[in-house]
Amino acid sequence: MKFKDYYEILGVARTASNDEIKKAYRKLAHQYHPDVSKDPAGEEKFKEVAEAYSTLKDAEKRAAYDQLGKHASGQEFKPPPDWSSQQGFQEYTFDDIDLSDLFAGFAKGKGRTHQSGRDRPIPGQDYELSAQISLEDAFRGTTLDLGFTVPEYDIQGQLKSVPHAFKARIPKGVTNNQKMLLRGKGGKGFHGGHDGNLYLNISFVPHRLFRVIDNDLYIDLPLTPWEATLGTTIKVPTLEGAVNLKIPAGTSSGQKLRIAKRGMPKHNQEFGDLFAVTKIIVPTTLSDQERVLLQQLADASTFNPRHHFE
Amino acid sequence: MNNDHNEFMWLDEHHEVSLDEIIQLSGLTHDELHRLVENGALIPNNPTDDSWRFNSHYLVSILTLSRLKHDFELESDSLALTLVFLERIRTLEVQLQRSQHTNSAPTIDE
Numbered sequence: 001m002k003f004k005d006y007y008e009i010l011g012v013a014r015t016a017s018n019d020e021i022k023k024a025y026r027k028l029a030h031q032y033h034p035d036v037s038k039d040p041a042g043e044e045k046f047k048e049v050a051e052a053y054s055t056l057k058d059a060e061k062r063a064a065y066d067q068l069g070k071h072a073s074g075q076e077f078k079p080p081p082d083w084s085s086q087q088g089f090q091e092y093t094f095d096d097i098d099l100s101d102l103f104a105g106f107a108k109g110k111g112r113t114h115q116s117g118r119d120r121p122i123p124g125q126d127y128e129l130s131a132q133i134s135l136e137d138a139f140r141g142t143t144l145d146l147g148f149t150v151p152e153y154d155i156q157g158q159l160k161s162v163p164h165a166f167k168a169r170i171p172k173g174v175t176n177n178q179k180m181l182l183r184g185k186g187g188k189g190f191h192g193g194h195d196g197n198l199y200l201n202i203s204f205v206p207h208r209l210f211r212v213i214d215n216d217l218y219i220d221l222p223l224t225p226w227e228a229t230l231g232t233t234i235k236v237p238t239l240e241g242a243v244n245l246k247i248p249a250g251t252s253s254g255q256k257l258r259i260a261k262r263g264m265p266k267h268n269q270e271f272g273d274l275f276a277v278t279k280i281i282v283p284t285t286l287s288d289q290e291r292v293l294l295q296q297l298a299d300a301s302t303f304n305p306r307h308h309f310e
Numbered sequence: 311m312n313n314d315h316n317e318f319m320w321l322d323e324h325h326e327v328s329l330d331e332i333i334q335l336s337g338l339t340h341d342e343l344h345r346l347v348e349n350g351a352l353i354p355n356n357p358t359d360d361s362w363r364f365n366s367h368y369l370v371s372i373l374t375l376s377r378l379k380h381d382f383e384l385e386s387d388s389l390a391l392t393l394v395f396l397e398r399i400r401t402l403e404v405q406l407q408r409s410q411h412t413n414s415a416p417t418i419d420e
Contacts, residue, residue, distance in 0.1 A: 029381055035374050050381060169317075177407070179321040179370055181335070197335065199321075199373070213408050248418065256417040267324055275417065 001078065003071035004099050006052035014066070018057065025053040051100045061103055101151040101159055124196030125150065125187035131200060133170060135207045139239045139264060141172035146200075150187040164188075168200065173267040176204045176212050209237060215272025217263045218256075222281045223247065236276055238262045245276060253280045325366040326355060335369060336376045342386055349390035351397075371396040 007014050010024040031037060032046040039045070055061045067086070071077045131144055147165035154160055168182055179201050186196025204212060211218040221236065231249030235242040236259065245259060256275045263272025286294070319325065333340055346352040347362070352372075354362035375393050378384055384392065 026382070033378075033381060035378055046381075175322070181319040181321060181369070183317060183319070251418075258417050258419045260419070267320065 001076070001099060001102070003068070003073060003075045003077045004048070004052070005070070005073045006056050006065060008073060009048050009052040010056065014070075021053065021056050025049060025057075051103075055103045065103070098151075098161060101161060120191060121193035122190040123193040124189040126196045126199065127186045128199040128201070130203065132203050132205050133174075134205050135210060135212065135264075136239065137170070138174050138176075138202075138204055139172060141174075142170050144168045144170055146185075146198075152188050153190055168198075170202065172265045174202055175214055175264070176202075178202050210239070210274075212264060215264045215266050217272065217274045219274065219276050220279050221245075221257070221276040222279050223251065225280055225282060228252065228278065228280050236274075238274055239264075247278075251278050253278055319366060321366045321369050323365050323367050326363045327366045327369055329354075329362045329364070332364065332369060332372060336372045338372065338376050338379070338389075342389060345386065346390050346393055351390040351393040367400075368397075371400060 007016070010016075010021060010028065012020050012024045016024070028049045029036075029046065032039060032042040032049060034043040034046060037046070055065050064083075064086075067083060068077070068079055127148060127150070129146060129148065131146065133142055133144070144167065145165065146168050147163060149161045150164045151159055152162045164187075166185060168185070170180075174180075179199060182198040182200055184195040185198035189195045209219055217239070219236065221234070223234075227234070227247060228251045229249065231251070232247050233244050234247055236245045238259070240262070243259060243262065245257060247257070251257075255278045257278065259274040259276065261271040262274035265271055283290070319327070327335075329340075329343060332338070332343060343352065347354060347357075352364065352368060354364055356363055371393055374396055375389060378392060379389060
């Protein structure tokens with residue numbers, strides 16, 4: 001087991017009062033809490049800070065932690081031989097276990113040694129995971145292989161970090177940045193306590209052609225100036241093969257052409273729409289003939305897109 | 311629409327959760343949730359019924375609220391205000407995401 005210096009993490013002396021510990025924690029929580037901080041490393045940092053605080057704010061846990069002695073951060077160590085029995089734990093091997101798991105299980109372990117607390121149901125922990133899926137998988141529905149490690153008690157009552165792997169079915173109808181609750185897929189409950197839940201944040205891998213808003217898809221549709229002016233019919237890709245789209249004569253850049261029910265599936269079996277957003281692209285090099293024809297057009301046309309300037 | 315699958319629940323504007331489910335999932339108490347409703351921070355879909363039901367998107371903000379309450383040791387009185395701001399942030403983030411990908415040009419149907 002690796003040692004973590006909880007006092008060092010909170011930036012307080014080992015003799016710090018409860019008030020000093022609380023003040024230090026609050027300051028660091030404002031700095032690193034993932035719901036508050038913009039620091040990308042904030043979440044990991046906050047976990048350390050919260051772990052340190054949850055142990056040091058509790059007089060019993062703090063006394064037990066202090067009895068572990070002082071070691072260098074990250075150094076492998078074993079608690080003193082009689083430490084487990086003094087703290088009311090069953091004997092641990094301390095292999096495969098993290099200091100945070102040990103103190104998270106402290107109350108539970110203590111509880112098991114008291115007659116009144118024996119067999120008290122302990123609910124499993126909730127977890128949150130993020131997963132990215134392709135737009136195509138979101139369109140058809142998919143199955144994800146998910147996994148993380150959870151602290152669990154084995155048959156001997158030993159606390160261990162156990163890999164928890166399972167498949168999660170993502171039905172079609174999922175939207176970008178949608179959140180799902182997977183019941184009972186979190187940490188295992190103990191003594192009849194219900195298993196924890198898993199909150200899954202699903203986002204889409206950016207697609208090379210389509211952008212997605214709710215159940216609608218957007219695609220940029222490049223047009224030549226003459227296609228936009230004269231109108232035409234163009235094959236537009238969708239997630240289920242290309243469709244013909246009629247471009248009306250006199251189409252400008254930035255117009256949205258709706259192709260009904262060619263977007264993403266909805267929960268109610270219907271489909272969103274696909275919007276083709278027109279973008280007029282001009283050629284950067286011209287043949288002699290093109291230049292002549294465009295010059296003839298410029299000479300003959302009375303069209304003035306800036307008449308409102310006058 | 312109800313979440314009709316026992317294994318999973320969508321957390322969005324189209325599905326519902328009961329008050330009991332929110333209590334069970336968030337760890338907030340019955341009284342705390344009642345106070346959120348009284349203060350207008352949490353709006354049931356059926357306010358005149360005995361068994362309130364809520365859009366399941368609330369669960370995302372309420373789980374954050376529960377975390378903030380625990381991690382910052384928030385007082386019960388500040389929960390409603392915090393939830394109002396969390397919901398406002400969530401709404402603005404959705405609007406921002408939409409506006410980044412759309413424009414205001416009129417739509418032409420095919």
